[in-house]
Amino acid sequence: MPTGYLAGVGHTPFGRSELDLVALLEDAALLALEDSDVPKVDAIIVGSQTSDELAEVANLGTRLADILGLSGVASWRVENSSGSGSALLEAATLAVRSGAYSNVLAVGGEKMTDKPTPVTAKVLGRVLADTEIALGLTMPSLGAMVARMYMERYGLSRETLAMVPVKAHANGARNHLAHFQKPVDVDKVLSSPMVADPLRVFDCAPISDGAAAVVVTSRRTDVEIAGVGHGTDRIALADRRGDGLRATQLAAAIAYKEAGVTPAGVDFAELHDAFSILEIIDSEDVGLFPRGEGWKALEAGTTSRDGELPINVSGGLKSRGHPVGATGLAQVAEVVWQLRGQAEGRQLDDVHVGLTQNIGGFGSNNLVTIMRRV
Amino acid sequence: MSLEVSICDSCEEVLAPPRLKCPECRKEMRIEEVDGAGVIITHTTVHIVPEGFQAPIMVGLVKLDAGGQVLARSDIELETGMRVDVEGLEDGTHRILKMDRVSGS
Numbered sequence: 001m002p003t004g005y006l007a008g009v010g011h012t013p014f015g016r017s018e019l020d021l022v023a024l025l026e027d028a029a030l031l032a033l034e035d036s037d038v039p040k041v042d043a044i045i046v047g048s049q050t051s052d053e054l055a056e057v058a059n060l061g062t063r064l065a066d067i068l069g070l071s072g073v074a075s076w077r078v079e080n081s082s083g084s085g086s087a088l089l090e091a092a093t094l095a096v097r098s099g100a101y102s103n104v105l106a107v108g109g110e111k112m113t114d115k116p117t118p119v120t121a122k123v124l125g126r127v128l129a130d131t132e133i134a135l136g137l138t139m140p141s142l143g144a145m146v147a148r149m150y151m152e153r154y155g156l157s158r159e160t161l162a163m164v165p166v167k168a169h170a171n172g173a174r175n176h177l178a179h180f181q182k183p184v185d186v187d188k189v190l191s192s193p194m195v196a197d198p199l200r201v202f203d204c205a206p207i208s209d210g211a212a213a214v215v216v217t218s219r220r221t222d223v224e225i226a227g228v229g230h231g232t233d234r235i236a237l238a239d240r241r242g243d244g245l246r247a248t249q250l251a252a253a254i255a256y257k258e259a260g261v262t263p264a265g266v267d268f269a270e271l272h273d274a275f276s277i278l279e280i281i282d283s284e285d286v287g288l289f290p291r292g293e294g295w296k297a298l299e300a301g302t303t304s305r306d307g308e309l310p311i312n313v314s315g316g317l318k319s320r321g322h323p324v325g326a327t328g329l330a331q332v333a334e335v336v337w338q339l340r341g342q343a344e345g346r347q348l349d350d351v352h353v354g355l356t357q358n359i360g361g362f363g364s365n366n367l368v369t370i371m372r373r374v
Numbered sequence: 375m376s377l378e379v380s381i382c383d384s385c386e387e388v389l390a391p392p393r394l395k396c397p398e399c400r401k402e403m404r405i406e407e408v409d410g411a412g413v414i415i416t417h418t419t420v421h422i423v424p425e426g427f428q429a430p431i432m433v434g435l436v437k438l439d440a441g442g443q444v445l446a447r448s449d450i451e452l453e454t455g456m457r458v459d460v461e462g463l464e465d466g467t468h469r470i471l472k473m474d475r476v477s478g479s
Binding site: 119131140145149152234236237 | 397
């Protein structure tokens with residue numbers, strides 16, 4: 001099968017920004033183009049979960065082509081809620097693999113702080129099932145129920161769960177692009193306000209502005225997009241069966257098969273920790289640890305920056321921030337920097353294969369990407 | 375109490391509220407009224423709620439004895455493993471009406 005390569009990546013600072021969404025997308029795109037040696041892209045794919053509502057701007061494809069001086073080039077938008085970033089990489093990879101395009105710019109972003117938080121939370125909650133919305137449930141409510149189920153089933157304690165955000169903040173403190181760059185301790189996590197029992201404010205990724213971009217090319221570079229997997233599950237949490245997130249499990253199986261690697265061949269991973277519990281479940285869904293044992297790896301330090309299998313060395317969604325349309329590409333940017341040896345202040349030693357896992361909706365539309373240094 | 379569910383004769387899937395087509399195989403689903411008895415699988419009390427709702431919201435995921443699972447709101451503190459009775463409401467949501475602790479199990 002023809003493959004795709006990453007020629008360049010770009011990533012704006014995440015957090016509260018003075019810039020509007022289009023300016024953020026433009027900045028990330030220019031950084032990615034500058035980082036690549038591709039003379040000209042022949043397609044642009046733009047992503048945002050909800051630009052129309054949160055940023056009150058539409059027709060992103062044309063706007064980006066126009067503002068980047070690329071008017072005339074094919075340009076369209078991809079939307080897969082909080083999984084938009086990885087879906088952009090998938091679309092760009094497929095576009096290159098098909099032979100239709102040689103060099104594709106994929107850029108995703110979100111401007112989330114313009115609206116008051118209750119409005120933003122309501123808009124984000126539209127990704128849930130109608131019955132969940134009617135009950136007054138939000139994303140953290142579902143995260144809380146999943147957290148309790150896992151804790152009771154597998155013996156995870158509330159204190160150990162708090163180690164996810166503690167690790168995230170320790171890592172984010174080394175990432176100059178992260179929304180939060182300050183370490184926190186377990187007490188700080190456990191004394192933060194309750195959102196939905198047992199999840200507290202520090203178990204939840206923040207509302208952030210930001211954008212990230214990549215240039216995907218058919219020409220060989222130093223980072224190959226070795227495998228891209230994508231899966232879905234039923235939209236309502238009550239309608240799902242089995243343990244963990246099926247959408248991730250399906251995506252991971254495809255990505256591993258395409259890449260010709262097994263979980264044992266993965267050196268580090270960027271996982272979708274929108275809620276603390278998800279990092280643990282994700283790590284099991286992508287096969288890095290057996291079911292029910294992800295928390296033991298966390299507790300043992302295996303997933304820490306200096307552990308055997310670092311997870312979310314960027315700070316993850318919790319600390320890097322979570323501008324929903326940008327997150328998947330920010331994960332990819334981190335993997336590329338690590339594989340190239342450019343992750344200043346947080347570089348991992350001797351890494352060859354990196355994996356990203358990005359969730360759309362509440363775990364209903366997920367992607368797994370495997371990248372390899374070549 | 376009772377509630378309406380839909381049953382897929384091909385997948386043996388039970389879904390509530392009822393729907394016309396099975397999400398797995400697209401076959402038409404059969405709609406049936408079933409008993410609302412079940413057990414709490416997990417639950418939460420939501421303290422930060424969206425506009426238009428009043429905190430706290432207590433909600434539980436119920437595994438129905440008749441098959442399938444529903445999310446339902448509750449006025450009573452929930453605990454995993456509790457026996458509950460679920461009523462289907464007109465707006466497609468569900469309410470937990472009464473409950474007893476599971477005894478001896």
